[in-house]
Amino acid sequence: MKFISWNVNGLRACMGKGWQEIFDTLNADFFCLQETKLQAGQIDLDLPGYEQYWNYAEKKGYSGTAIFTRHHPLSVRYGVGVPELDTEGRLITLEYPQFYIVTCYTPNAQRELARIDHRLKWDEAFRSYLSGLDQKKPVIICGDLNVAHQEIDLKNPKSNRGNAGFSDEERESFTKTLAAGFTDSFRYLYPDATGAYTWWSYMFKAREKNAGWRIDYFLVSDRIKDHITAAPIYNEVMGSDHCPVGLELNI
Numbered sequence: 456m457k458f459i460s461w462n463v464n465g466l467r468a469c470m471g472k473g474w475q476e477i478f479d480t481l482n483a484d485f486f487c488l489q490e491t492k493l494q495a496g497q498i499d500l501d502l503p504g505y506e507q508y509w510n511y512a513e514k515k516g517y518s519g520t521a522i523f524t525r526h527h528p529l530s531v532r533y534g535v536g537v538p539e540l541d542t543e544g545r546l547i548t549l550e551y552p553q554f555y556i557v558t559c560y561t562p563n564a565q566r567e568l569a570r571i572d573h574r575l576k577w578d579e580a581f582r583s584y585l586s587g588l589d590q591k592k593p594v595i596i597c598g599d600l601n602v603a604h605q606e607i608d609l610k611n612p613k614s615n616r617g618n619a620g621f622s623d624e625e626r627e628s629f630t631k632t633l634a635a636g637f638t639d640s641f642r643y644l645y646p647d648a649t650g651a652y653t654w655w656s657y658m659f660k661a662r663e664k665n666a667g668w669r670i671d672y673f674l675v676s677d678r679i680k681d682h683i684t685a686a687p688i689y690n691e692v693m694g695s696d697h698c699p700v701g702l703e704l705n706i
Contacts, residue, residue, distance in 0.1 A: 514543070546559050574601075
């Protein structure tokens with residue numbers, strides 16, 4: 456089974472940069488999006504063979520997630536179940552007989568960590584939510600989790616220490632999430648890989664120089680990690696400041 460996750464940084468803008476061709480070429484069972492920046496009715500996608508699930512932010516042109524799937528779910532949930540955290544369209548969960556698939560767009564802590572308290576509240580609620588699902592059946596989690604976990608996960612760790620996405624607080628929080636029973640699929644297959652990034656600043660020719668961060672992930676419940684067969688990073692795919700990431704799983 457093939458899964459794709461992509462922060463498109465505005466789906467309407469990405470549509471003008473070859474999104475449909477990329478979608479068709481990647482040919483996934485599940486195609487998950489973050490940062491769609493849409494409201495209901497603002498786009499009409501014709502995706503034969505796929506069901507579409509959308510979670511919109513209350514604020515226009517902001518955040519938002521979507522899942523396009525070839526497989527009809529048993530149930531669908533939106534958000535983590537905490538009202539004050541569920542106004543920004545950040546989470547969708549689809550349930551299947553053998554697993555849950557969750558797509559997430561984690562809040563950014565922002566410059567000078569102005570939103571770090573909100574970010575850590577989200578992380579705590581997200582971790583609790585995932586653990587609850589994991590007690591029932593395995594979970595596959597994907598999305599822009601807005602953290603480079605280790606120094607190996609970004610080009611310039613020393614100069615970025617303490618910045619949003621590489622603060623000690625966010626990294627420790629991500630460690631706690633993994634410790635709750637989840638495996639980073641890319642690091643499981645490639646524990647020592649360097650230069651493997653999923654986001655690049657639009658400034659300073661960062662993508663051209665591959666001065667990036669790995670902040671987009673597929674996590675899986677520990678008990679199905681041995682079913683991971685591939686965890687590609689499609690860094691040649693343009694159209695956003697992020698590239699798609701993938702997971703292939705025998706399940």
